[in-house]
Amino acid sequence: MAAIASRTSGEPSTGKPRVVVVKAKKALVHGYDADRGALRAMLAAGLVALTQQKDAVASLSKLVRPAERIGFKINGLAARQAATHVELVDEVSALLAKADVEGRQQIAFDRFARDLSASGFSSRLGRYRCVGNDEAGHEEELSQMPSSASRLSRVLTSQVDGVINLPVLKQHMLAGMTGALKNNFGCIHNPNKMHVDRCDPFIAEVNAIPAIRDKQRLVIMDALRPVVDLGPAYQAGMIEVANTLIFATDLVAADAVGLELLEKLRARHGLPTLAKAGVTPTYLATAAKMGLGVCDLSGIEVVTIEV
Amino acid sequence: MMVSRRDFFRTCGGVGCALAAGASAGSGLLRAKPAFAGNVPRAYPARFWKKLGQKRIECELCPKHCQVDDRERGFCGVRENHDGEYKTLVWGQPCAIHVDPIEKKPLFHFLPGTRAFSLATAGCNLECKCCQNWDISQSKPEDVDFRFMPPDEVVRNAKDYDACVTFTYSEPIVFLEYCIDTAMAARKAGVRTTMVTGGSGEAAPMKEALKFLDAVKVDLKGFTEDYYQRLCKGKLEPVLKTLEVIRASGVWLELVHLCVPGQNDSEPEIRAMCHWVKTHLGADVPVHFTRFHPEYQMKNLPPTPNATLVRCREIGLGEGLHFVYTGNVPGLAGENTTCPKCNKVVVARRGFEVDEIHLKAGHCAFCGATIPGVWS
Numbered sequence: 095m096a097a098i099a100s101r102t103s104g105e106p107s108t109g110k111p112r113v114v115v116v117k118a119k120k121a122l123v124h125g126y127d128a129d130r131g132a133l134r135a136m137l138a139a140g141l142v143a144l145t146q147q148k149d150a151v152a153s154l155s156k157l158v159r160p161a162e163r164i165g166f167k168i169n170g171l172a173a174r175q176a177a178t179h180v181e182l183v184d185e186v187s188a189l190l191a192k193a194d195v196e197g198r199q200q201i202a203f204d205r206f207a208r209d210l211s212a213s214g215f216s217s218r219l220g221r222y223r224c225v226g227n228d229e230a231g232h233e234e235e236l237s238q239m240p241s242s243a244s245r246l247s248r249v250l251t252s253q254v255d256g257v258i259n260l261p262v263l264k265q266h267m268l269a270g271m272t273g274a275l276k277n278n279f280g281c282i283h284n285p286n287k288m289h290v291d292r293c294d295p296f297i298a299e300v301n302a303i304p305a306i307r308d309k310q311r312l313v314i315m316d317a318l319r320p321v322v323d324l325g326p327a328y329q330a331g332m333i334e335v336a337n338t339l340i341f342a343t344d345l346v347a348a349d350a351v352g353l354e355l356l357e358k359l360r361a362r363h364g365l366p367t368l369a370k371a372g373v374t375p376t377y378l379a380t381a382a383k384m385g386l387g388v389c390d391l392s393g394i395e396v397v398t399i400e401v
Numbered sequence: 402m403m404v405s406r407r408d409f410f411r412t413c414g415g416v417g418c419a420l421a422a423g424a425s426a427g428s429g430l431l432r433a434k435p436a437f438a439g440n441v442p443r444a445y446p447a448r449f450w451k452k453l454g455q456k457r458i459e460c461e462l463c464p465k466h467c468q469v470d471d472r473e474r475g476f477c478g479v480r481e482n483h484d485g486e487y488k489t490l491v492w493g494q495p496c497a498i499h500v501d502p503i504e505k506k507p508l509f510h511f512l513p514g515t516r517a518f519s520l521a522t523a524g525c526n527l528e529c530k531c532c533q534n535w536d537i538s539q540s541k542p543e544d545v546d547f548r549f550m551p552p553d554e555v556v557r558n559a560k561d562y563d564a565c566v567t568f569t570y571s572e573p574i575v576f577l578e579y580c581i582d583t584a585m586a587a588r589k590a591g592v593r594t595t596m597v598t599g600g601s602g603e604a605a606p607m608k609e610a611l612k613f614l615d616a617v618k619v620d621l622k623g624f625t626e627d628y629y630q631r632l633c634k635g636k637l638e639p640v641l642k643t644l645e646v647i648r649a650s651g652v653w654l655e656l657v658h659l660c661v662p663g664q665n666d667s668e669p670e671i672r673a674m675c676h677w678v679k680t681h682l683g684a685d686v687p688v689h690f691t692r693f694h695p696e697y698q699m700k701n702l703p704p705t706p707n708a709t710l711v712r713c714r715e716i717g718l719g720e721g722l723h724f725v726y727t728g729n730v731p732g733l734a735g736e737n738t739t740c741p742k743c744n745k746v747v748v749a750r751r752g753f754e755v756d757e758i759h760l761k762a763g764h765c766a767f768c769g770a771t772i773p774g775v776w777s
């Protein structure tokens with residue numbers, strides 16, 4: 095299933111990409127662990143609102159096919175305290191299984207095995223495989239971009255047919271913010287070379303690589319407890335509990351809505367806007383200009399749900 | 402005279418000679434395996450960094466001054482923050498090891514006809530679009546095959562090959578702790594040490610390394626900030642500062658300028674560069690103008706025409722530099738060392754082979770003029 099087709103399937107006829115923001119009253123237990131019951135309710139509400147299907151399983155069936163191998167691109171950089179919640183991926187995995195994408199067809203992946211492990215992702219639990227790019231390796235052939243060149247993760251190129259992008263919403267001291275677009279830096283071998291100039295145009299160009307772009311099926315942004323400053327690492331005192339998940343099939347739109355939330359949380363925390371802090375995430379506009387999605391909020395249909 | 406790349410390989414002397422660019426990870430005692438998976442590099446304490454608080458550190462090794470969060474790496478990809486302590490992931494872990502002729506570096510005024518036990522680790526603090534060794538320089542340690550070779554073992558190997566130690570191929574600045582420790586061990590053992598670098602480093606760590614180095618070859622990749630920023634993700638000014646630091650240290654220095662067609666080979670740029678070299682470093686610092694071969698992200702350009710190299714050499718000589726060479730084109734005029742006083746050839750070369758040496762204790766055998774360099 096092509097990414098473009100999935101992007102429009104079930105979405106409203108306004109022509110605008112839809113982004114669904116689902117907020118729970120309480121989605122966390124014991125500090126940073128996520129409440130599985132709350133997550134199930136949030137996933138059901140978000141997926142149905144995004145795709146206009148009868149339930150979450152039917153929604154996922156619109157986005158992935160039974161025979162497909164699905165990768166969960168998580169963000170495990172900051173370990174358990176600020177990584178994609180493993181409980182969230184577990185619940186998405188369970189829904190996928192009901193949509194006939196069995197656990198053995200699912201892989202959670204990120205740059206390093208140690209990051210997966212530190213974030214609670216382990217193949218030993220038997221739900222789905224967890225593979226670091228350092229274990230699977232990268233393609234030898236370079237993917238050329240206008241401003242750089244990279245080798246792609248072999249997990250991405252040969253072990254999955256589609257990707258569910260599960261970033262964590264965070265302020266990023268170099269890029270401005272990190273969300274769905276930047277999460278795909280974890281699909282290349284050399285993101286360290288691309289953090290100059292606010293990662294612009296590198297993030298956009300990486301997301302325009304066909305092998306990355308065409309496999310994006312769905313974004314579920316983990317904004318349960320975003321890092322509002324001094325990111326992307328976990329910093330004590332820089333977490334704002336938001337109990338929120340953001341659903342979209344347009345990565346740029348997902349990030350634009352995530353950015354709006356991040357700015358609100360920063361204001362609540364007494365922090366200046368990213369622009370005033372000198373870290374405007376300019377790569378969003380670049381990605382939009384490259385046709386990867388919509389970053390202008392007026393061009394996005396934002397649906398907000400409380401569960 | 403046109404010499405094909407294949408012909409050039411045939412003319413290369415020495416052991417482990419591979420690519421005309423003077424550096425290759427493609428063959429040798431240890432071959433880099435791009436896209437290698439499963440190697441776990443060991444972490445050693447890094448030097449040249451400071452704490453910023455909240456586990457964030459700032460690297461002070463090079464002008465990028467990367468501010469690195471816990472569990473993250475800097476631009477080079479080989480130095481990592483471990484819980485607020487900076488570590489190097491490449492100390493003692495070379496991914497390319499060769500024995501090359503010293504002429505391949507190229508160092509033309511440093512023990513001609515001898516060998517260099519050459520080694521590199523993964524990583525670089527630049528990203529040159531024409532990099533000949535991108536498969537190691539643009540990789541992280543775990544992306545390539547490497548072996549553990551501590552300084553003492555490097556020195557033993559160099560002695561076995563009757564060679565000096567040379568840090569080369571990728572960027573020694575990013576594995577400077579390993580360079581310094583190895584160079585210290587080498588000096589104790591009476592083995593010379595040289596470095597081939599892009600020169601994009603901070604003065605303090607470079608001065609620390611220079612205490613134990615015997616020669617440095619610096620790639621002066623261009624002479625405009627635009628070139629460095631656009632094609633190397635770096636800056637020119639810090640490189641020029643490094644050159645002055647090296648020259649002031651008294652360690653033997655040679656320069657290479659890879660002539661990339663239409664990018665850094667204009668007459669004004671070459672003239673300005675040669676003028677700067679003469680006025681800031683002195684006329685005796687050798688400058689090599691070498692041929693570019695399409696690689697990495699610049700496969701769309703042709704190789705440097707011989708005429709360009711010849712013209713660059715003429716400009717250098719015209720600006721008053723005493724030793725200006727052409728490189729990567731065996732047989733092209735400009736490979737020999739000529740006495741600036743009597744104009745006779747004192748070191749005759751073809752490719753990486755030395756045919757004749759007419760020097761007596763660092764002086765021209767014909768007229769007695771001093772020929773600067775390290776000759777014994």
